[in-house]
Amino acid sequence: MINIYCIRPKGFNIGNDVIHVALNHFLRSAFKENLNIISLPATSKYESQKKAGLNSQTVYEINQFGHGLIIGGGNLYENSELEINPMALKALEVPMMLFSLSRGKIFNKRNELVDRTDVMTDDKIIMLNKRADISLSRDLATTAYINDLGVKNKLGGCPTLFLNETPLHMVPISKENMTDALISVRTPSLMSIPVDKQYAVKDELLEIISILKSKNYQNIKLFCHDHRDIPFAASFSDIDYLYTDDVYTYLTYLRNTRLNVTYRLHSFLPALAFNVPAIKISYDQRALSMLETIGMDKWNINMVTQNAVAEVKNRISNLSDLDALKDKNRNQVWAELHSTISANFENFAKLVNNQKNK
Numbered sequence: 500m501i502n503i504y505c506i507r508p509k510g511f512n513i514g515n516d517v518i519h520v521a522l523n524h525f526l527r528s529a530f531k532e533n534l535n536i537i538s539l540p541a542t543s544k545y546e547s548q549k550k551a552g553l554n555s556q557t558v559y560e561i562n563q564f565g566h567g568l569i570i571g572g573g574n575l576y577e578n579s580e581l582e583i584n585p586m587a588l589k590a591l592e593v594p595m596m597l598f599s600l601s602r603g604k605i606f607n608k609r610n611e612l613v614d615r616t617d618v619m620t621d622d623k624i625i626m627l628n629k630r631a632d633i634s635l636s637r638d639l640a641t642t643a644y645i646n647d648l649g650v651k652n653k654l655g656g657c658p659t660l661f662l663n664e665t666p667l668h669m670v671p672i673s674k675e676n677m678t679d680a681l682i683s684v685r686t687p688s689l690m691s692i693p694v695d696k697q698y699a700v701k702d703e704l705l706e707i708i709s710i711l712k713s714k715n716y717q718n719i720k721l722f723c724h725d726h727r728d729i730p731f732a733a734s735f736s737d738i739d740y741l742y743t744d745d746v747y748t749y750l751t752y753l754r755n756t757r758l759n760v761t762y763r764l765h766s767f768l769p770a771l772a773f774n775v776p777a778i779k780i781s782y783d784q785r786a787l788s789m790l791e792t793i794g795m796d797k798w799n800i801n802m803v804t805q806n807a808v809a810e811v812k813n814r815i816s817n818l819s820d821l822d823a824l825k826d827k828n829r830n831q832v833w834a835e836l837h838s839t840i841s842a843n844f845e846n847f848a849k850l851v852n853n854q855k856n857k
Contacts, residue, residue, distance in 0.1 A: 514765030521658035552582025572599025603785030605691035683761035
């Protein structure tokens with residue numbers, strides 16, 4: 500039996516669990532044998548226990564019982580999401596893979612992309628990547644940034660783009676919850692955008708809902724990815740919202756809608772995988788760069804620089820353009836990303852097995 504530890508985000512956002520489901524599929528496909536995947540939180544700030552991140556406790560446990568370590572996927576280069584003890588990292592004895600990590604900028608009050616105030620320091624990013632046996636970054640912007648620091652990493656994309664390959668437990672849902680349209684929301688105060696843009700989000704959503712109804716999308720619900728979205732969703736008096744912290748229920752809701760209009764990257768990518776029509780509204784570099792990475796930037800809406808309402812209306816009327824883009828990318832850039840992920844997980848499996856057999 501092989502034990503692979505995975506240090507990953509375990510915060511409020513269910514998108515982190517979606518990534519982990521997709522990661523597990525690639526991992527099990529690479530090892531082709533009995534495998535325990537042991538998940539630990541990347542930070543203790545959401546947890547009651549202290550065992551989190553790369554600290555003395557976790558590294559000691561990994562060295563004792565583990566055969567390999569994966570860090571990711573997620574936004575672990577920012578949000579103070581990954582705790583690192585340099586001495587503990589130095590003591591790590593097993594192969595380590597950084598997988599689908601991102602570092603993105605945000606918009607300031609002048610609508611300029613700038614570094615976050617809680618971004619991981621360059622010296623820690625360098626330290627992590629120098630220790631890693633394999634480093635796959637999620638998007639073009641992150642890959643370029645790390646390369647500019649003088650350490651090697653590869654563009655790997657996000658595994659959720661390939662969730663259609665993953666065996667999933669679909670949860671029975673009521674007919675009412677098989678929606679015409681799901682709008683994946685983000686509480687505006689949690690968007691790192693100028694304040695005037697935050698205040699405009701609710702009015703924009705009301706206009707988008709009106710447009711959807713005019714286009715014969717009648718059963719419309721807001722979709723909360725995070726319990727912190729519930730107060731915002733509840734402020735819409737004439738529309739219901741869905742929330743779950745179960746990843747399979749979440750994916751079932753997403754698969755059973757006619758259209759996903761989303762501020763969230765990790766409903767858009769699974770929607771692409773499941774061939775559910777989707778319209779992405781982005782508000783930071785993470786999403787902007789990810790959509791460029793997968794060749795979908797022409798379909799993306801930058802809510803800071805574009806009129807989101809007008810752009811959503813245009814895309815609803817031209818969903819055939821989405822189909823054409825998907826058909827083009829599926830056999831080109833998506834196939835390349837899939838090959839990179841698969842090949843690097845296979846390389847990781849070889850490193851683990853070679854060390855285990857010494």
